[in-house]
Amino acid sequence: MTELRYLAPNSLDEAIKAFAAAGSAGRILAGGTDLLVQMRAGVVKPGLIVDIKKIAEMTEIEQTADGGFRVGAAVSGMALHDHASFGKVWPGVLEAVNLIGSKQVQGRASAGGNLCNGSPAGDSVPAMVAAGAIVTVQGPDGRREMPVEQVPAGPGRTNFKPGEILVSFTLPPRPKGSSDAYLRMIPRTEMDIAVVGLGVSLTLKDGVCTAARVGLGAVAPTVLLVEAAAKALIGSKLDEAALNAAAAACSAACRPIDDKRGTIAYRTKVAGVLLKRTTAIAAQRAKGN
Amino acid sequence: MAKVHVSTTINGEPSEFLCEPNDTMLDALRGPLGLTGSKEGCASGDCGACSITVDDNLICSCLMLAVESEGHELRTIEGMAQGEKLHPLQQKFLEMAALQCGICTSGMLVASDALLKRNPKPSEEEVRFWLAGNLCRCTGYDKIVRAVMDTAAEMRAQ
Numbered sequence: 001m002t003e004l005r006y007l008a009p010n011s012l013d014e015a016i017k018a019f020a021a022a023g024s025a026g027r028i029l030a031g032g033t034d035l036l037v038q039m040r041a042g043v044v045k046p047g048l049i050v051d052i053k054k055i056a057e058m059t060e061i062e063q064t065a066d067g068g069f070r071v072g073a074a075v076s077g078m079a080l081h082d083h084a085s086f087g088k089v090w091p092g093v094l095e096a097v098n099l100i101g102s103k104q105v106q107g108r109a110s111a112g113g114n115l116c117n118g119s120p121a122g123d124s125v126p127a128m129v130a131a132g133a134i135v136t137v138q139g140p141d142g143r144r145e146m147p148v149e150q151v152p153a154g155p156g157r158t159n160f161k162p163g164e165i166l167v168s169f170t171l172p173p174r175p176k177g178s179s180d181a182y183l184r185m186i187p188r189t190e191m192d193i194a195v196v197g198l199g200v201s202l203t204l205k206d207g208v209c210t211a212a213r214v215g216l217g218a219v220a221p222t223v224l225l226v227e228a229a230a231k232a233l234i235g236s237k238l239d240e241a242a243l244n245a246a247a248a249a250c251s252a253a254c255r256p257i258d259d260k261r262g263t264i265a266y267r268t269k270v271a272g273v274l275l276k277r278t279t280a281i282a283a284q285r286a287k288g289n
Numbered sequence: 290m291a292k293v294h295v296s297t298t299i300n301g302e303p304s305e306f307l308c309e310p311n312d313t314m315l316d317a318l319r320g321p322l323g324l325t326g327s328k329e330g331c332a333s334g335d336c337g338a339c340s341i342t343v344d345d346n347l348i349c350s351c352l353m354l355a356v357e358s359e360g361h362e363l364r365t366i367e368g369m370a371q372g373e374k375l376h377p378l379q380q381k382f383l384e385m386a387a388l389q390c391g392i393c394t395s396g397m398l399v400a401s402d403a404l405l406k407r408n409p410k411p412s413e414e415e416v417r418f419w420l421a422g423n424l425c426r427c428t429g430y431d432k433i434v435r436a437v438m439d440t441a442a443e444m445r446a447q
Contacts, residue, residue, distance in 0.1 A: 003291070004309075004310045004311050005310060006293065006310040006354065006356045008356075008357070008359075029354070029357075031352075032352055032353060032354065032357075033334055033352050036313065036334075036351070036352050036353075036354070037333045037334065037352070039311060040332055040333065049310070049354070051354075051357060053357075076346070078346060078347075101334065101422065102334075102335075102337060102349075102421055102422020102423075103347055103400065103403075103404075103419055103421075103422055104334065104337055104340055104347055104348050104349040104352075104400070104422045105334055105349070105352070105422065107343075107346045107347050107348040108348050108349075108352060108353065190418065190421045191335075191421055191422065
């Protein structure tokens with residue numbers, strides 16, 4: 001058995017240096033709600049754990065000068081919930097993050113971990129995709145930004161380069177008349193994994209949808225940005241024809257698997273249903289903004 | 290494996306212990322620290338029997354590494370009563386028989402206490418959602434929820 005080392009550096013540079021040096025034996029620890037379970041099950045046997053929670057940038061929620069938000073990769077769901085204004089500006093992202101596990105899990109689990117875990121069914125990811133979040137990652141070759149939808153590479157895999165660490169999410173400022181929502185289908189009311197998850201972010205002006213993004217989860221190897229669904233919504237008054245077209249686009253985008261949670265046919269149908277329901281919630285919220 | 294020395298605060302008392310880097314906080318509590326009130330139900334964060342607070346934040350101690358507790362303030366079920374005087378939640382759980390086998394009880398109490406500190410007047414729905422991460426395999430949920438609601442009402446009246 002290789003010896004496990006634990007490091008909790010105060011600086012990102014130190015974390016990257018140690019993480020890059022450890023190669024495939026290194027694991028990043030934020031909330032640990034996936035990592036510790038995987039270690040316990042013997043699925044991963046890390047040689048080095050780098051705890052990033054002592055790095056200020058990783059645990060901060062910052063409202064940027066332009067009205068956007070920067071959320072550190074290790075910010076817990078509870079910390080995001082307790083922030084004074086985040087949930088007012090991004091209610092859909094917040095409700096998605098807060099659907100992950102129990103209150104105890106919320107006390108530790110982060111949107112950053114949810115993304116890096118690479119599950120196609122991660123609840124926060126479709127909402128972040130809909131929000132147009134940009135992630136900042138840093139590695140031995142420096143810092144770069146990428147749209148959140150480009151991070152997942154497949155179940156359990158990301159497009160990060162070796163040694164790169166997710167630092168933060170940047171969410172854009174909101175024009176007037178904007179809001180977002182996230183819904184997931186599960187066969188119970190709590191504590192379950194999405195059969196389908198769908199996030200919508202939109203902007204309304206005089207009742208017309210002027211901007212929209214749709215993120216769709218648990219129906220393909222990665223969470224999807226469904227541009228065809230957004231296109232069907234933009235320019236419409238969210239009338240039945242537009243909603244039907246957007247729902248059809250979501251169903252068409254599905255490449256799901258049959259498993260104990262849902263069949264291919266069921267997931268494909270529910271993706272369209274959720275598009276309509278989620279859009280209705282986002283539109284209702286946007287009217288008040 | 291080299292043991293790690295950890296300094297932390299548990300139930301207001303400075304505390305030091307040695308652990309392996311991959312020990313969970315629950316391992317440390319129940320092992321070197323001798324605080325066996327926190328229970329291991331699932332060891333995967335599903336059951337809440339190991340609930341503790343870290344800097345007033347409710348978590349499952351099975352999902353935290355013991356080494357992470359360095360410099361933090363932990364509270365466990367052992368810190369709930371003041372000497373011989375039970376916490377109002379503990380008293381109410383006894384009075385209303387809100388426990389059967391007892392394995393989930395310390396987690397239920399720690400989680401309920403965390404709820405009432407944040408929200409002294411929770412609705413029944415809020416109590417049920419808050420405790421959704423605490424499983425009672427005797428399925429005695431109704432009595433537990435009623436005990437939490439009654440305690441909250443009594444604490445507000447005081």
